[in-house]
Amino acid sequence: MKELHVECAGAGKTYGIAQKIINMIAKCPKGQRIFAITYTNYAVSQIKNEILKQTHYIPEELSIDTVHGFILDQIVYPYSNFVKGELIQSCSIENLGSNAKFAAIRKNQLRQAGIIHSDDAIQYASAILVPSSSDNKRTVKLKEIAFKYFLSNIFCLFIDESQDMNAEFFRLMSFIISKIDNFCFVGDPNQDLLGNYQYLNFINATKEAYGIEPVQNLVSRRLPQCVVPLCNSILNSDYQITSNNSSNGEIGYVFASELCEAERLFLSKSDTFSIIKCCSGDFSTRPSVSTQLPFELKEILKTKFPNHDIDAILFAFAKKVQQVGLDSALTKYKIRVERNIYAKLSQLFEPSSRKQIQVCSIQKAKGLEDNTVFFIICNSLLNILLGLKNDHNKETNLLYVALTRTKSRLLFIIEDDVLTRSTLKKHGVDLSKSLNNLGIFEACKTDWFPAS
Secondary structure, rough: EEEEEEEEEOOHHHHHHHHHHHHHHHHOOOOEEEEEEEOHHHHHHHHHHHHHHHHOOOOOOEEEHHHHHHHHHHHHHHHHHHHHHOOEEEEEEOOOOOOHHHHHHHHHHHHOOEEEHHHHHHHHHHHHHOOOOOOOOHHHHHHHHHHHHHHHOEEEEEEEEEOOOOOHHHHHHHHOOOOOOEEEEEOOOOHHOOOOHHHHHHHHHHHHHHHOEEEEOOOOOOOHHHHHHHHHHHOOOOOOEEEOOOOEEEEEEEEEEHHHHHHHHHHHOOOOOOOOOOOEOEEOOOOHHHOOOHHHHHHHHHHHHHOOOHHHHHHHHHHHHHOHHHHHHHHHOOOOHHHHHHHHHHHHHOOOOOEEOOEHHHHHHHHHOEEEEEEEEOOOHHHHOOOOOOOOOOHHHHHHHHHOOOOOOOOEOOOOOHHHHHHHHHHOOOHHHHHHHHHOOOHHHHHHOOOO
């Protein structure tokens, strides 16, 4: 099996991948494994749940992991010392800041301690397996041996969310699939939020090398009919989608300035699905503080809770701090930290002087869905929706991802600020008329927000 798939949002790719995995399990030789890898823990859980739904267990021949988990466990940790002479035993997700010089210094410190930073993991894995013109004879031989052992464990490789691959992962995967008989890549170029289009490059290169024609599935099971024309208005002609969802759905808009405090707070509740591109007005997508915790604290928590998912522990700690305060959270978790670490934590959790409502970013929303979606649309994405900007780039992909999260109802919340008004005036655009032409009409707020 050698397959490349292009599947639109809501096409049911998780079900399809699970079905293909199950079919390959029966063919898997003893001593080999099937690897299914994707980019987020959520996507991993989705594949696991679909496998469980169909088989009621996770076969021992199957490993489902994130890209970084696969890279680390199957390449970096086993072969770093053998090929590179460095015993890498851990990975850091520490926030290194924007200063390249200091980031490099910190990465070097981590490497000396046997820790690879997540930013470098894929490149490091490539350096372990993929031949380079700078390799001496000894390194060439070591890489050959490492690659032989690495391949001996793989029967089939499934890559989900392939549009998220970067150039280094593209290079690594191109080398791996040249030596294995079974692989399947699934992705949607229109959900490439990096805008690097490496999956399209990978498809073209693989097609040329192996004569593999990509399989397209542009029929969404998720989208209500009312959203389909909006998606197609911003998509290239090669990727026009349809939907087999019989529901027409509901779509509308309101202005952010017209929302009362109760309605604004409603958007941040856990039982609603609200998305936004970035910080905008009263709404913010400030990154979760759990991802910004000092490296030292992460190591302490990993040691204290070795049998728990570190990301879950970090999230729980951050949530506890926000609930009861830093000192009480440290006491609750029985953690003592040095003064400099305490100072970092105090600064991180310092209350904002400006009250903002936290909602989910489009990047975080990718892969998610809900019956009702609130889309707080910023000026740049509104311009694309209205056709004022039509160059296909990562901004267009962001808009597409946001539009395709709903299964039934979609409400645009428009920031009617000075920038929005001046842009529309410049282009001579009547906002209400333009939205009406797209099938988006002003909504009655009581239809979308519960009575306060």
